[in-house]
Amino acid sequence: MTRIVDLPTPALIVDRQKFAANVATMVAVRPGLTLRPHVKAHKSTALAAQLAAAGHTAFTCATPREVIGMAHAGLGSDLLLANETVDVQRLRAMAQFLDTSSSNTVRITVAIDSETTATLAAECGIKDVLIDVNVGMPRCGVSPERAAALATFAVSLGLNVRGVMGYEGHLMAVADRDEQCNKVRAAMGVLVRCFDEVRAQSGNDCTIISAGGTGTFDLYDPSDPVLARVNEVQAGSYALMDSHYGSLNLPFQQALYVVGTVISVSDGWAVIDVGLKSLGMDHGNPTIDGASVWFCSDEHITFSMKDGRPLPSIGSRVLVQPAHIDPTIALHEVMHVVDQIPMIGVLSSGTGTGGQVAGEKVAGGQVIDTWPVNLRHW
């Protein structure tokens, strides 16, 4: 039986219990197809299969590779590529998959926000599209006043317009909940108006209003005439969480850590073998429970202990909480699923020889499954 302390480091580990609790919390608020989980957060068909088993069988993807990988894994009954692409070869590869899928039904819907993206999708054999509307964040999405015209254009090309999406990413981290809710309602008001205009140009299959993320998953109040019409939420981070989302008082728990090994101890600090190449750094430094992170190098974190606690000895395992999970996971080949992770930053003392650690301190640290991060790259 492999334990956390037996894993070569750096290694990603997932706390099965917290992951399961996060999934259950989401299912209670957004069950079944009312959530379209985002695959980009974890890039793992094994993890996605867990979400499908919990009832979420339609998925959001960020890259054609994610779309095609999900389809190959038998999870392709309703895949949305929520980003625009003008890559003809990748569009054709997705369309070809549609043509050749016989045993399992694959449906792939592609976001479009311009006549160019609509034209290329149609030319390459894509059948279903969603009109991506800019609801306030300066990124992709057609401006609201042009959404209906784009739908008309898409229909003229023979595309099936399934609805609209609008990602209010600029509102994910608004700290004040009332302020956040008001701003989300305003953004969704724009999106719902666009939907009604788009629907008037499209067929009866135009039903989707897709939006949101982990930071707004519970704001689509079923008693609110606007918010209730959002029928899909695209959250992804909720399942594993990170310290950035963790600071927002959401009902999800940190379930993903990078395990490191102490390789050097000096007077006042220690160093582990986790660094910039095993951590997404765009949200800043990672955290270690009970310790102060000084800085990260390519393959190292230098840290000291808080509250007068002694430094760990060489060989000790340390749990690092990444600030942003999406780019962290993209750096790793696998995630190891552990039945339960101790609630402390420094796991155990040891000389790194695997068997010579204080086993009683890491009770519950058994590796019970390994999920390949098999949808990486593009």
Next chain:
Amino acid sequence: MTRIVDLPTPALIVDRQKFAANVATMVAVRPGLTLRPHVKAHKSTALAAQLAAAGHTAFTCATPREVIGMAHAGLGSDLLLANETVDVQRLRAMAQFLDTSSSNTVRITVAIDSETTATLAAECGIKDVLIDVNVGMPRCGVSPERAAALATFAVSLGLNVRGVMGYEGHLMAVADRDEQCNKVRAAMGVLVRCFDEVRAQSGNDCTIISAGGTGTFDLYDPSDPVLARVNEVQAGSYALMDSHYGSLNLPFQQALYVVGTVISVSDGWAVIDVGLKSLGMDHGNPTIDGASVWFCSDEHITFSMKDGRPLPSIGSRVLVQPAHIDPTIALHEVMHVVDQIPMIGVLSSGTGTGGQVAGEKVAGGQVIDTWPVNLRHW
């Protein structure tokens, strides 16, 4: 013939001419074995082979995987693992390679900074070590006053002590050159004293004083009694450079870019398909010549053009300069070598269909080689 505009994006490209110029600039200052190029910067045996052809046949590595991969590639005549490790399986894997290498001679030297790391190296069959000395940066390295005792201990275990290393990483980015030189001289004074003490405890094979990086490569003044004794510099970034080192007035040119494709254009900004998963972000946002980067998302950069230039059209290729190359390259599977890269941020207009771009604007953008990033992970 594949051109830059034919590559699926995001894609890493290397400017062959600038790369060659960087290599030549380094060879003029630190020829042959006076440079021990760091593999961690690029993690590619194909790139390392270019440096070996230029005369640098001894290499610095950050991970056991880099060491073993270099040895397998026939580049293992003198490999230094410049980081400590307490991973018994990986130490044994390196040592086993030593035993089984018959046709080509492989030599692997491991950095140690504690009795634990020395003991594990010896127990696992490692023969050669370097005493890693802390010369001022709070990371790994034995404190200078304990270096000789550690050498004595290592010798008592049967290890061959080849010398000392001390990485003055905290001095790489000191902007004032005189101040930097004075601080480096002080740090190297410590390292040279340690070497003399270590050498007194070791055999005649104790000859190495290894230090430095791209930011200090030319500071080891041969007329200075202390600095002249540093006989190896561990620079790695110089070959490809990044915008962080590029701000330090070094004689190396930016030779690595991430190519993106414009997927969306709005009133005032455009979006390319390069983001947090194709860029190392610890040194901050990347740059685009002639443009202002607004922010990065997982798979996107939002930017506007400077000086009233028009926004690129959908399908245009854009060259992104990463702020830190090491973690950027670690996110990619390959680097494409291009004979010459145009000196502008936005390469061309096009619809993304490959052939429909303004070819004359990208003259010289032929892909002439592909270097796998084959030493990734741990």
